[in-house]
Amino acid sequence: MIQLNKNYTLPERLAEFIPIKIVSVGGAGLNALDRIVLDGLERADVVAINTDVHSLTSSVATRKVQLGRSVSRGLGAGGDPDVGYQAALESAEEIREALTDARVIFICAGLGGGTGSGAAPYIAQAAREAGALVIAFATLPFGFEGKRRNVQAREALVRLSEFAHAVVCFDNDRMGDLSPPQAGIHQAFALADMTISQSVRSIVNLIQRPGLIRIGFDDLLAALRTRNSRCVFGYGEADSDNRAHEALKQALKNPLMDRGRMLADATHVLVQVAGGPSVTLSEVEILMQELGRHVSDQTQILFGAVVDARLGDRLSVTIISSLSEEEDAVLTHHAPSSASAVSQVRESYQAATAEPEIQSEEPTVEVQPLAETIPFEQTVSAEAPPVATSIPIESPVETARNGEPEPPTTTPQEKPVRWKEEKAPAEKSETPAKQEVLQFEPVTRGRFEKSEPTIIEGEDLDVPTYLRKNIKVK
Amino acid sequence: MANNNLMVGLEIGTSKICVVVGESRPDGTLKILGVGQAPSRGVRKGEIVDFETAMKCVHEAVVDAEQKSDVMIKSVYVAVAGSHLQSFNNRGCVMLPEDRDEIDEQDVEDVKINAREVSIPAQNAFLHSVIQHYQVDGQQGILNPVGMLGEKLEADFHIVHGVRTRIQNTIRCVKELPLDVEDVVFSGLASAQVVLTQNEKDLGALVVDMGGGTTDYVLYSEGAVRQSGCLAVGGDHITNDISMGLRIPMARAEKLKTEEGSCVLGNCLPGEMILLKDDSGFAGKEVERETLNTIIHLRLREAFELLKRRLEEEPYLGYLGAGIFITGGCSLLSGIDHLAADIFEIPANLTHAQAAWGVTSAVENPQFSTAIGLVKFAQVMHTDRPSRGFGRIFRGLFSGKR
Numbered sequence: 111m112i113q114l115n116k117n118y119t120l121p122e123r124l125a126e127f128i129p130i131k132i133v134s135v136g137g138a139g140l141n142a143l144d145r146i147v148l149d150g151l152e153r154a155d156v157v158a159i160n161t162d163v164h165s166l167t168s169s170v171a172t173r174k175v176q177l178g179r180s181v182s183r184g185l186g187a188g189g190d191p192d193v194g195y196q197a198a199l200e201s202a203e204e205i206r207e208a209l210t211d212a213r214v215i216f217i218c219a220g221l222g223g224g225t226g227s228g229a230a231p232y233i234a235q236a237a238r239e240a241g242a243l244v245i246a247f248a249t250l251p252f253g254f255e256g257k258r259r260n261v262q263a264r265e266a267l268v269r270l271s272e273f274a275h276a277v278v279c280f281d282n283d284r285m286g287d288l289s290p291p292q293a294g295i296h297q298a299f300a301l302a303d304m305t306i307s308q309s310v311r312s313i314v315n316l317i318q319r320p321g322l323i324r325i326g327f328d329d330l331l332a333a334l335r336t337r338n339s340r341c342v343f344g345y346g347e348a349d350s351d352n353r354a355h356e357a358l359k360q361a362l363k364n365p366l367m368d369r370g371r372m373l374a375d376a377t378h379v380l381v382q383v384a385g386g387p388s389v390t391l392s393e394v395e396i397l398m399q400e401l402g403r404h405v406s407d408q409t410q411i412l413f414g415a416v417v418d419a420r421l422g423d424r425l426s427v428t429i430i431s432s433l434s435e436e437e438d439a440v441l442t443h444h445a446p447s448s449a450s451a452v453s454q455v456r457e458s459y460q461a462a463t464a465e466p467e468i469q470s471e472e473p474t475v476e477v478q479p480l481a482e483t484i485p486f487e488q489t490v491s492a493e494a495p496p497v498a499t500s501i502p503i504e505s506p507v508e509t510a511r512n513g514e515p516e517p518p519t520t521t522p523q524e525k526p527v528r529w530k531e532e533k534a535p536a537e538k539s540e541t542p543a544k545q546e547v548l549q550f551e552p553v554t555r556g557r558f559e560k561s562e563p564t565i566i567e568g569e570d571l572d573v574p575t576y577l578r579k580n581i582k583v584k
Numbered sequence: 585m586a587n588n589n590l591m592v593g594l595e596i597g598t599s600k601i602c603v604v605v606g607e608s609r610p611d612g613t614l615k616i617l618g619v620g621q622a623p624s625r626g627v628r629k630g631e632i633v634d635f636e637t638a639m640k641c642v643h644e645a646v647v648d649a650e651q652k653s654d655v656m657i658k659s660v661y662v663a664v665a666g667s668h669l670q671s672f673n674n675r676g677c678v679m680l681p682e683d684r685d686e687i688d689e690q691d692v693e694d695v696k697i698n699a700r701e702v703s704i705p706a707q708n709a710f711l712h713s714v715i716q717h718y719q720v721d722g723q724q725g726i727l728n729p730v731g732m733l734g735e736k737l738e739a740d741f742h743i744v745h746g747v748r749t750r751i752q753n754t755i756r757c758v759k760e761l762p763l764d765v766e767d768v769v770f771s772g773l774a775s776a777q778v779v780l781t782q783n784e785k786d787l788g789a790l791v792v793d794m795g796g797g798t799t800d801y802v803l804y805s806e807g808a809v810r811q812s813g814c815l816a817v818g819g820d821h822i823t824n825d826i827s828m829g830l831r832i833p834m835a836r837a838e839k840l841k842t843e844e845g846s847c848v849l850g851n852c853l854p855g856e857m858i859l860l861k862d863d864s865g866f867a868g869k870e871v872e873r874e875t876l877n878t879i880i881h882l883r884l885r886e887a888f889e890l891l892k893r894r895l896e897e898e899p900y901l902g903y904l905g906a907g908i909f910i911t912g913g914c915s916l917l918s919g920i921d922h923l924a925a926d927i928f929e930i931p932a933n934l935t936h937a938q939a940a941w942g943v944t945s946a947v948e949n950p951q952f953s954t955a956i957g958l959v960k961f962a963q964v965m966h967t968d969r970p971s972r973g974f975g976r977i978f979r980g981l982f983s984g985k986r
Contacts (some may be wrong), residue, residue, distance in 0.1 A: 556824040557834060561628040564667060564816040566890060571817050574825035575882040583829050583875050 128317055130154040131212035132310060133237070135230045136194075137162065137186070138220020138249055140169050145303040146218075146310050147171065154314055157208050159233065161197050161225045162186040175208050177201045177229055187224025191262055194228020205236050214317060215242040216310055217274065222251035222259040227266035234273035245313065245330075246274040247306055252282045276331055278343065278430075280306060309343045312428040316382050316414070325382055325414030333380035333412055333430050342376065344429040352565050353385075353425040354393040358400055361427045373404045376431040384416040385425035392570040392578075396563050397427065590617075591966065592649070593958025594642070594660040594763075595771060596754060598627045598797025598820055599913060601641050602952055603649035605657065606940065606959035614963055616942030619952060620649025629816040630665030630771075630798035632753050639757050646761065659764035661958040663771035664754050665798045667816035669711070669746040674699050677738045687720065687729045691737050699741040709748040711770055716740040716808035725806075742809040744770050766962065772800030772812055774957030777964070778937040779911050780804065787905030792891070792924070793953060794914035796820050799887060800954075803900055810900045817887045819914045822880055829879045830871050836860065840876065841917070847881045848919035849874070884920060888927040907931035911953040 132154055134143035140158055147156055147170050158171035162185060166174050178187075178197020187194040198205065209215060215237040219230035230246070237244045248267060251259045271277045282302065316325050346360030373379055381401060383394050394415060405411065558564075558572035565571070569578060576583050589608040595601065602621040606614050622644035626634030650657055676699025678691055700713055718726040720734035729737055755765050775793040776785075785804040793800045797818045803811040819841070826845075827837035844858050857870040895901045907930050910921060915934050924932040937947050937956040946952050 556828050557820065558628065558824065561633060562667075564629065566815075567893075571821065571886075571890075572824075574821075574828050574879070575886045576825065576829060576879055579882060579886075581878070581882060583878055 128214060129212050130214045130216070130314055130317070131157060131209065131242075132216045132218065132314075133157045133159060133209070133233060134169075134171070135159045135217060135219040135233055136223055136226030137165055138223070138226060139218040139230075140165055140171075141299070142218045142220075142247070142249075142303045142306045142310075144170050145300075146307040149304075149307050149311060151311055151314065155212070159205065159208070159225075159229065160186075161194065161229075173208060175201065175204050177205075177225065187228060189259070190224045191228035191266060194224040194226070195232060196228075197225070198229035198232040202232075202236070205233055206240065209233075209237050209240045209242070212237075212240070212242050215240075215244050216313070217244065217246040217270075218248075218306065218310070219246065219270075220249045220251075221263035221266045221270075222255060223262075227262050231266060231269035231273055234270055238273050238275075244274040244276075246270050246277045247280070247310060248277060249280045249282055249302070249306070278309060305343075308345050309430075312345050312382075313430070315384070316428060319384065319416045319418055322417060323413060323415040325380060325412065329380055329412040329414070330430070332410070333378045342373065342429070342431040345426065347424050347426040349422070349424040352563065353423075354397040354565065355400065355563055357425050357427045358397050361429050362404065373401075373409070373429070373431060374406055376405065376409055378410050378412060379405055379429060379431040380412040380414070382414040382416060382428045383425065384418055384421060384428070386419060386421045386423055387417055388423060388568060389417065389425055390568040392573065393425065393565065393568070396565070396570060401429070589966070590655060591959045591962035592657050592660045593663070593774070593955040593962065594646070594758065595663040595774075595955045595958065596627060596632065596638065596642060596757065597624055597795055597954075598630055598818060599795070600624050600951070601645040602955045603645045603657070603660070604946065604952060604955040604959050605649055605653040605655055606942070606956070606963070608963045608966060614940040614942075614960055616940050616946055616956065616959070617655065618649055618653025619943055619946040619955070620645050620647070620652055622648060624796075628797060629667065629818070629820070630795070630814070631668075631750060632757055635753070635757060639760055642757060643761055646763065657763065659766050660758060661766050661774075661962045662754060662758055662768050663774050663954050663958055664711070664746065664751050664768050665771045665795070665800055665814050666746065666750055667798070667814055668708075668750050669744060669770060669814045670708075671742060671744045671812045672702075673716070673740060673742050673810065674702050675738055675740050676700070677736065680735050680737065685733045685735060687732050687734055687737055689730055692718075692730060692739075695737050695739045696741065699739060700743065702743070704745045705747075707747055707749065708745045709751060710743060710745050711751065711768065712742075712744040712773065714742040714744070714773075714809045716742055716810070717806075740808075742812065744773070744812060767965065769958055769961050770800070770812065770814075771795075771798075771954045771957075772802045772814065773809070774955075774961050775800065775911055775953040776802045776804070776809075777957040777960040778940060779909050779935050779953055779957070780906075781938060782807070784906040784909075788900070788903045789906040790895070790901075790904055790908045790928075790930075792908060792910045793912040794818060794887075794910065794920075795912040795951075795954070799891065799912075799914075801891060801895070803895060803904075805900045805903050811895060811898055813894065815887065815891060815894075817883075817890075818912075821887075822883050822914070822917075825879045825883050826876065830869075830875065832860065832869065832871075840871075841880065844873070844876065845880050846877050846918040847884045847923050849877055849881050851919075852877070880917065881923070884914075884917070884923055885927065888924055892928055901928070901930075904930050907933060909933050909935045911935050911950040913951045915950045 132143065132146060132151075134140050134157070137160065140160060143156055143158055155173065156171045157173045157175065158166055158169040159175045159177060160166050161177045163176055166176060178193070178200045180200060187197060217230060217234055217237065219226040221227050221230070230248070234244050234246055248270060250263050250267070253260070267277065267279065280302065313330070316330065344361035346357040346363070348356035348360060350356055381398070383389070383397060398413065563570055563572055591606050591608065593604045593606070600621050601624045602619060604619050605617045607617055609615055622641050624638070624641050626632060626637030626641065632638045646657055676695040676697070678694045678698055680687065680691065696713060696715070700710060704710070717724065717740050718729040719738040720726055720729050720732050721736050726732070751768060755768060758765050772791065772793055776791040779791050780789050786807045788805040791802045795818050797816065797820050799815040799818055801813055801815070802809055822845075823834060823838045823841055826832070826841055827834045830837065832840070840858070840860070852873045856873040858873050858876065860869045860871060892901070908924050908928055910924055910932055911934070914920065921932040921934050934950070936950040937953050940947050940956055940960065947956065
């Protein structure tokens, strides 16, 4: 039985492919989408949705949906979310059609205007009803766009976060810091779009890349806890000798990160290290150690590692997290019953699981939560108000499998293949990789702990030679 | 006490800061008047990590030097090191105008500027461009082309560059004291000035200056610098290894290394122990001598092997007629010359500053090679002798004042 299970899961894991759709709503969303497509994105469909025909025609998206043919008659929503909502209602059928056959749906929208604020929550709802995992990327308007627009954006954000599994929110006011003060306004906007594009692409890669230590949806969800609308995101890439150090530095340089200070309060930090075949264990060690200085002891680090030959000599780091509750207090005046209940459950659970982990700051201890956070995701989907797909039905089976060491009595072939399903075996086969890391003695660099690491030919020279060469001296 | 012939070299090392005051004699020799030093804190791997602390230490060392040499120090030559320093060889080329075929000084300047027109990372700055050889119309090995006839002047330069801000950190530390910075010099190049004679440079020699935090190397062949660089591994690493391997504090490890350490294996009795005394003089822990030596040996072997691999990227290693010259604090470790000779398969010598006299104890200490080298460098700059081995340095590039 066990043998059969193993044989079955291995090829499936290699061939694993998760259909992803990226949906953009409204004018700002379309801009971001164009950027994402131009930057190059593999293995994902793009859908552009807007009320304004003019901007739709100029979009590079392959699939386009016009909202509210009679409500707005091909014009924009005029900054009125109600018009946007009505338009979405009118075109409900087309939206649903466009959203089918995707397991993950990313929704990009600029909140504050008519279409973005009005239609995006509706589309999120439709996406969720279609049984997909919904991650929304929203931008909040600039402060100078007026109070009214800001209020509309906040309201839309609240509604959006009710339906989406996770909301990654970019504050335009903060994005302003991205560009140098003397840069032109187009440059500032382009940079903002680029940041969104970068985060979408990195999350897509995060999900699609088969990892040594994989990051799953559950990890992603844990990092982007539903109610937190402000996201901390960082991406860095380097190919020098000291690439681990430099990639991290670059990732923390992102203004959304505030040089890593934002991480101090985060409860969850998701880190994915990706690199070519030349990435060494010590590089990852160094990187995680350095990152460890930016996060508090209470923080749960969700760690993933990927070897992708296409990266060549480069090493990239993706850090995703959301701000803690206090930081987010401004936005918490709403209390959607289901969402808050879920997050409370989660919180208490994480409080429990976090305890054994913080003993050592090893990223590798993540084995436990990786397997155990799965039930959360199921709680979320189970409580998802209108959803009636097969996910909740499957979850008891799934939980049982995780809870008990014995394999299920059904043959694997008979099981309906859902994304949830594929994850569990994948994790099982990864366990050896993680244990390998565990065996590695936590190396200290002694006197050089706080200095810039010296990495030459992939070895951290600050670690005593006899330790690296594994020569017993005593 | 104003004396135009006074020159001061300052090296902010990882383990100590030393200041050497020298005087240039009319006959061209160099006399060392005094040496000041202070233990260094706030420096790691040749670079300042704690600005305030490092500044205090530099001040201490300067005051010490002033007392010992009885001069007022106003300006210094400063050595820089650190893993960010990189080097490469590049050729510059200028064509003489149609109506003129005699090469003049301006052409020589132009060819140097031309050689610098290569892309280095945006955050980097040129530190040195050292002339290797000129070529006139394809004729090789010309040392001074001014006055020669030709149409095309080419020049091979060895260019050293590093991260601008990191070099500036060192300069700022000195300027805050306040002292004027005459120039910044790559410490390996400074050491080579006094460690090697012209004859050895012509024969081909490799200088390895192994200090506390870094190992600087400069390779000469046919009288010109061919390769240079800095490896961020030094005596500190050995001490750290000992401290971790034998589980003793850093200070104790340092003492053990300098008093008992050796990198020769199999040279002691089996089971031979070293007794560690604690601060009050009572016998404490015992460590096996072979263990200590193994730790040192492994680290040094690795460093040398790394160095060898770096140098093997270019073919000069096979043309070292004079051999390897090891200097710096680490050269005091017993057996290091044999180890180097073993790995490089080239004779290795332990050496110290040669081309100077005066305070003999300082001159003969390999720890002062770089600082004395700075003074020598200054002497060369001052007398403005046409110097092989040195290009003019971009003045004003690093120091705001000039």
